[in-house]
Amino acid sequence: EQLLESGGGSVQAEGSLRLSCAAPEYIYDGNCMAWFRQAPDKVREGIAAIDSEGNTVYEESVKGRFTISRDNAKNTLYLEMNRLNFEDTGMYYCAARRSRYCGGEDRRGHFVYYSMDYWGKGTAVTIAS
16 A cells, blocks of 8 residues: 555646545655656656645746645645646656655755655656647
């Protein structure tokens, strides 16, 4: 029993989707959680993270369009995605780390993700032009 993503699909450009990630309590409770994305022929990258207190961080390309949130009563992580564009196409993975934080800033002020402890199998998002 690990992380289970849902909500992916195909949508027109400028459309919206909401991804969900259900987690067992021992993974969800007190730990940071994050969404990663792997576009075709690219490496997987972190795009949004939320710590156990609800503080969030976003990758630059999704800022202002995506919102990460968590529902502690349901042990569920969400990613609300708006104004989707072709570059958002890819597999979206939910991940968790046995820590309050998913990463930290390097010397240049860029957010760097630490190694994650739990992963879902992913949900596919396709943006049609």
